[in-house]
Amino acid sequence: MQAHALEHEHGHGAPSGLMRWVTTTNHKDIGTLYLWFAAVMFLLAGSMAMAIRAELFQPGLQLVSPDFFNQLTTLHGLIMVFGVIMPAMTGFANWQVPLMIGAPDMAFPRMNNWSFWILPAAAILLVISLFLPGGAAAAGWTLYPPLFIQGGISYDLTIFAIHILGASSIMGSLNIITTILNMRAPGMTLMKMPLFVWTWLITAFLLIAVMPVLAGAVTMLLTDRNFDTHFFNAAGGGDPVLFQHVFWFFGHPEVYILILPAFGIVSQIIPTFARKPLFGYASMVYATASIAILSFLVWAHHMFTVGMPAVGQLYFMYATMLIAVPTGVKVFNWVATMWRGSLTFETPMLFAIAFVALFTIGGFTGLVLAMAPVDIQLHDTYYVVAHFHYVLVSGALFAIYAGVYYWLPKWTGHMYNETLGKWHFWLSMISFNVLFFPQHFLGLAGMPRRIPDYAVQFTEFNMISSIGGFVFGASQILMLIVVLQCIRGGRKAEAKPWEGAQGLEWTVPSPAPYHTFETPPVVK
Amino acid sequence: MSVRRVCQAVFWSFFGVRKGRDLESDAAHIKPVHIVLAGMLGAVIFVVSLIVLVSWITH
Numbered sequence: 001m002q003a004h005a006l007e008h009e010h011g012h013g014a015p016s017g018l019m020r021w022v023t024t025t026n027h028k029d030i031g032t033l034y035l036w037f038a039a040v041m042f043l044l045a046g047s048m049a050m051a052i053r054a055e056l057f058q059p060g061l062q063l064v065s066p067d068f069f070n071q072l073t074t075l076h077g078l079i080m081v082f083g084v085i086m087p088a089m090t091g092f093a094n095w096q097v098p099l100m101i102g103a104p105d106m107a108f109p110r111m112n113n114w115s116f117w118i119l120p121a122a123a124i125l126l127v128i129s130l131f132l133p134g135g136a137a138a139a140g141w142t143l144y145p146p147l148f149i150q151g152g153i154s155y156d157l158t159i160f161a162i163h164i165l166g167a168s169s170i171m172g173s174l175n176i177i178t179t180i181l182n183m184r185a186p187g188m189t190l191m192k193m194p195l196f197v198w199t200w201l202i203t204a205f206l207l208i209a210v211m212p213v214l215a216g217a218v219t220m221l222l223t224d225r226n227f228d229t230h231f232f233n234a235a236g237g238g239d240p241v242l243f244q245h246v247f248w249f250f251g252h253p254e255v256y257i258l259i260l261p262a263f264g265i266v267s268q269i270i271p272t273f274a275r276k277p278l279f280g281y282a283s284m285v286y287a288t289a290s291i292a293i294l295s296f297l298v299w300a301h302h303m304f305t306v307g308m309p310a311v312g313q314l315y316f317m318y319a320t321m322l323i324a325v326p327t328g329v330k331v332f333n334w335v336a337t338m339w340r341g342s343l344t345f346e347t348p349m350l351f352a353i354a355f356v357a358l359f360t361i362g363g364f365t366g367l368v369l370a371m372a373p374v375d376i377q378l379h380d381t382y383y384v385v386a387h388f389h390y391v392l393v394s395g396a397l398f399a400i401y402a403g404v405y406y407w408l409p410k411w412t413g414h415m416y417n418e419t420l421g422k423w424h425f426w427l428s429m430i431s432f433n434v435l436f437f438p439q440h441f442l443g444l445a446g447m448p449r450r451i452p453d454y455a456v457q458f459t460e461f462n463m464i465s466s467i468g469g470f471v472f473g474a475s476q477i478l479m480l481i482v483v484l485q486c487i488r489g490g491r492k493a494e495a496k497p498w499e500g501a502q503g504l505e506w507t508v509p510s511p512a513p514y515h516t517f518e519t520p521p522v523v524k
Numbered sequence: 525m526s527v528r529r530v531c532q533a534v535f536w537s538f539f540g541v542r543k544g545r546d547l548e549s550d551a552a553h554i555k556p557v558h559i560v561l562a563g564m565l566g567a568v569i570f571v572v573s574l575i576v577l578v579s580w581i582t583h
């Protein structure tokens with residue numbers, strides 16, 4: 001559909017076919033590339049999850065060797081974080097930020113092309129590492145030494161892949177910040193920006209602050225592995241715990257990098273389908289900013305079990321609990337937005353409501369884990385796995401789904417199939433809970449994470465969880481079908497397909513023409 | 525007045541709450557650089573006071 005728009009508007013002969021995608025500097029093309037990349041990576045990392053759940057269906061070792069199991073959990077985590085959620089959010093930013101602030105494109109279109117096109121290189125490194133001697137990295141997505149220092153060549157490839165992913169994120173962030181600060185349409189003051197733009201602006205600053213930290217951490221791993229340094233080697237005077245500090249100084253802000261754009265998406269969708277303006281726009285902006293700052297001050301809640309003075313434990317415990325306050329304010333505002341609104345429940349709204357409900361559960365289990373004495377029992381158990389899947393799957397991923405359904409009419413010019421969308425929602429919603437809720441019980445009962453085998457008393461809950469997992473996995477095929485159908489045809493979408501929608505993106509036709517806002521709109 | 529304003533704005537943002545009306549006057553009267561500086565200062569105060577609190581608890 002865009003190829004045809006291209007012919008009409010591009011007098012200066014842009015390349016067609018494959019070269020169009022390789023050389024493109026158009027924010028919509030690049031947004032589409034990011035989103036498809038995320039989709040492909042989702043299928044890859046998702047099939048790894050299916051293998052993990054199949055192995056865990058019963059106690060004992062059935063399908064995969066323990067070492068391969070650990071490779072699967074490592075790659076599943078790394079790819080889901082860096083290859084799915086982050087690129088999908090960047091895809092949204094590329095498509096929506098210029099449309100929402102009335103800019104013709106991103107500030108640095110060529111750098112934008114480059115930030116996308118180095119991603120497949122990183123993905124290929126991770127995939128080929130599976131086939132190298134010794135298999136892929138198996139030390140967990142957290143890359144902890146000493147295990148990470150002992151592995152083979154694929155560990156170096158993993159480090160390289162992370163460097164590339166980090167470079168891509170930094171370039172993407174520079175682009176997003178510059179676009180938002182310099183290219184807003186006349187009248188679009190900062191405090192009039194849609195919340196999605198705000199959350200991405202703050203996320204981009206977080207990315208610039210912490211990706212270099214991660215790069216430093218993995219570079220130290222690299223030199224420890226290959227050049228005889230001893231940053232993390234106790235025998236050489238180093239300390240493996242240092243790695244954990246550096247990693248989590250990156251890692252905790254990183255979890256907010258994953259969730260803040262999701263907050264933004266949900267804050268666009270709920271007002272649309274509640275037909276009311278967002279409750280407490282100002283406090284939402286402030287809450288986002290404070291979450292960003294506080295996220296740098298709580299990292300050692302991931303390390304309560306490494307041994308820490310009581311003062312340290314108490315500090316990180318209190319600080320972590322306080323960060324939940326601005327998060328709670330946000331949940332309150334979403335609920336207040338829905339309060340007495342005239343609600344309708346199209347698929348984007350269903351996913352957004354599920355987000356509010358289930359993300360809150362994940363927030364509460366986070367608070368449970370924030371209590372140092374409790375965490376000492378629960379650390380490295382399935383309770384942690386349940387916690388972060390509630391915030392990342394029913395949080396970040398559901399927000400991505402909500403956003404895709406919400407903006408698909410704008411992107412493709414067609415309405416998606418609402419019936420299939422609802423099926424996708426209900427199947428995902430139910431199977432997600434069947435998959436992850438029992439994992440709280442497993443964790444409380446003491447089942448460790450990252451283990452291919454378990455004691456027999458854990459069997460029932462693992463079976464339930466695996467069944468939920470298979471249904472969840474299968475349901476995601478529906479999403480693919482809905483999207484492909486919608487691209488190929490369907491009821492024509494109006495410029496503003498949602499009655500209650502607000503914002504500049506709905507003032508351009510659907511599908512959005514290849515070039516938009518070449519003359520900036522004026523915002524009153 | 526401006527220092528107080530900035531501090532108030534930052535205090536409320538840590539809590540995550542701000543009245544729309546106050547926000548508009550913030551936006552009109554406060555420079556972003558000041559907010560960023562005050563925010564970082566606020567973060568330092570936050571950390572120091574927590575550390576004082578927990579050292580006092582554990583003396």
Ligand code: HEM
Pocket residue numbers: 142255256258259301302320321323324327362363364365366367369370371375378379380384387388391392395396
């Ligand atoms: C209310 C806010 C939150 C609190 C209080 C909180 C607290 C915690 C704590 C204490 C842990 C460490 C558990 C352990 O390893 O023993 C943890 C782990 C984790 N959290 Fe959260 N969390 C919150 C929100 C989030 C959000 C929004 C995300 C992501 C979007 C997230 C992602 C994770 C991940 C991925 C881990 C596990 C990391 C790993 O060890 O592999 N959390 N959380």
Ligand SMILES: [Cu+2]
Pocket residue numbers: 251252255298299301302
């Ligand atoms: Cu954390």
